[in-house]
Amino acid sequence: MSIRIIDPADRVSPYLSQCVEVLPNVKEDMCALRRVVLEQTPIPIRDLEVQVALFPESMIRMDPSTGEPICPAGTEYDAVNGFPIASQDAPAVGGRAFYQPNDEFVLVPLACANLDLVSGCDGPGAVEISAQVNDFDSRVTFNGPMTVSVGEPVPAAEFYTLPTSRLQTLEPAPGQTWAGGVDDPFMGFACLAVLDDAPQSTTTLVCREATAADTLVTWPNPSDAALGKRASAGVRLSKAALDQLLAALSMPSFPEHGLTIGLVLDRNGDAVPNQMVTATAPMGSTRPPPTVQYFSFDRSMVGGTRTTGSGVWASTDAEFGTTFTATSGVGLPVSRIGGQIDGRVTIVVLQFGIGTGG
Structure with missing residues (x-):
C-alpha cells in the first residue's frame, strides 16, 4: 500500500511517501487496511493532496540496502473523479483526495483501476x-x-x-x-x-x-x-x-x-x-x-x-x-x-x- 502526501504544485518531493505491506485479514476484505499506521512525520498545514494506492507484491521493489519495500510512484489520477487512470503501471485499487487547513480528516474514495490485479489478490487463508x-x-x-x-x-x-x-x-x-x-x-x-x-x-x-x-x-x-x-x-x-x-x-x-x-x-x-x-x-x-x-x-x-x-x-x-x-x-x-x-x-x-x- 502506497500513501503519499504532496504539495499539489510539487509532485516530485512528497511530504510523506510510505510503502507498507498490508497483511490480509481472515475475511480477506478491505478492512485489513485499518491495520496500516501512518509514519510520524511533520506535515505542513496547507493545501495538500493525499494519494492512496494498493499494488500487488509483484509490482513492489525492495531497497537492497534497507530491505524496505518501494512502491511505484508514477500513478496518475483522473482530474475529475480522483481515481487512478488505467495503464500498465496502474495500481489494483487507488484514489486521491485533497486536504485544506481546518479539515478534521481526509476521506479518500478508492476505486478498482485494474480488475485483473484485484482478482489476483486472493490469499490462502488464516x-x-x-x-x-x-x-x-x-x-x-x-x-x-x-x-x-x-x-x-x-x-x-x-x-x-x-x-x-x-x-x-x-x-x-x-x-x-x-x-x-x-x-x-x-x-x-x-x-x-x-x-x-x-x-x-x-x-x-x-x-x-x-x-x-x-x-x-x-x-x-x-x-x-x-x-x-x-x-x-x-x-x-x-x-x-x-x-x-x-x-x-x-x-x-x-x-x-x-x-x-x-x-x-x-x-x-x-x-x-x-x-x-x-x-x-x-x-x-x-x-x-x-x-x-x-x-x-x-x-x-x-x-x-x-x-x-x-x-x-x-x-x-x-x-x-x-x-x-x-x-x-x-x-x-x-x-x-x-x-x-x-x-x-x-x-x-x-x-x-x-x-x-x-
Missing part, C-alpha cells in the same frame, strides 16, 4: 498457531506474566530482523498453552517470541521452518517429517539468567545483532554434559563458519569443546538459518534452527529422546 512456553532454567511450563507472539523474520542487509510491528500476539488457551492465528502465510520461517514481563527483558525466539502450505504451526513440534520444521516449546529467559550468560561471554551489553543460546537435554529435560554441538551455516552463506562456546557448570565462564553439567552453549556469530546439531550416543542426532536476529535472543533446545531424530 494460519492457526498453538504454543507452549517453558522456563529456561527450570525447563517446566512457565505461566508467569509474559507476552507471547509469533512472526516471520526478514533479511535486512547482513542480518535478519523481526520488528515488533511484524509480531502477532497470542492469547492464553486451555492446557497451559497459547493460541491465535495469523492472516498472512509464512513464506520460509516462523518464530515464537516470548517477552518476560519484567523491566529491561529481552525477547527470546524459538524458530522453525514454515511455508505457505502450513495451516497449523505449533511449538513444540518435535516429530515433523521435515527436519527444519521441528522445534521445541517457546522459552522464557529471565533477565537475571541472560545477564549471567552475557557476563560469561564477556559482553558488557546485549549485542546489537543478537545471539543464539542453546541447551542440550535428555528426554527428561535434564542437562546433558560432554556433548559437542555442531553449527552448519545455511546454504549459500558467505560468512565465516559459525562457532560454538560452552558454559561452565555454574555458567560463570565459557571454555572447552563440549557441554558441561549445565548443558548450556552459545553462538555469537551464527547467521539466522544455521542448523545446530548434537550427535552423541545418548540418542539419535537432534537438529534445530537458530542464528542471529537483530535485538533478539534465539533459543535452540537440542533434546534427545523425543520426537523424530531425537
Whole structure:
C-alpha cells in the first residue's frame, strides 16, 4: 500500500511517501487496511493532496540496502473523479483526495483501476498457531506474566530482523498453552517470541521452518517429517539468567545483532554434559563458519569443546538459518534452527529422546 502526501504544485518531493505491506485479514476484505499506521512525520498545514494506492507484491521493489519495500510512484489520477487512470503501471485499487487547513480528516474514495490485479489478490487463508512456553532454567511450563507472539523474520542487509510491528500476539488457551492465528502465510520461517514481563527483558525466539502450505504451526513440534520444521516449546529467559550468560561471554551489553543460546537435554529435560554441538551455516552463506562456546557448570565462564553439567552453549556469530546439531550416543542426532536476529535472543533446545531424530 502506497500513501503519499504532496504539495499539489510539487509532485516530485512528497511530504510523506510510505510503502507498507498490508497483511490480509481472515475475511480477506478491505478492512485489513485499518491495520496500516501512518509514519510520524511533520506535515505542513496547507493545501495538500493525499494519494492512496494498493499494488500487488509483484509490482513492489525492495531497497537492497534497507530491505524496505518501494512502491511505484508514477500513478496518475483522473482530474475529475480522483481515481487512478488505467495503464500498465496502474495500481489494483487507488484514489486521491485533497486536504485544506481546518479539515478534521481526509476521506479518500478508492476505486478498482485494474480488475485483473484485484482478482489476483486472493490469499490462502488464516494460519492457526498453538504454543507452549517453558522456563529456561527450570525447563517446566512457565505461566508467569509474559507476552507471547509469533512472526516471520526478514533479511535486512547482513542480518535478519523481526520488528515488533511484524509480531502477532497470542492469547492464553486451555492446557497451559497459547493460541491465535495469523492472516498472512509464512513464506520460509516462523518464530515464537516470548517477552518476560519484567523491566529491561529481552525477547527470546524459538524458530522453525514454515511455508505457505502450513495451516497449523505449533511449538513444540518435535516429530515433523521435515527436519527444519521441528522445534521445541517457546522459552522464557529471565533477565537475571541472560545477564549471567552475557557476563560469561564477556559482553558488557546485549549485542546489537543478537545471539543464539542453546541447551542440550535428555528426554527428561535434564542437562546433558560432554556433548559437542555442531553449527552448519545455511546454504549459500558467505560468512565465516559459525562457532560454538560452552558454559561452565555454574555458567560463570565459557571454555572447552563440549557441554558441561549445565548443558548450556552459545553462538555469537551464527547467521539466522544455521542448523545446530548434537550427535552423541545418548540418542539419535537432534537438529534445530537458530542464528542471529537483530535485538533478539534465539533459543535452540537440542533434546534427545523425543520426537523424530531425537
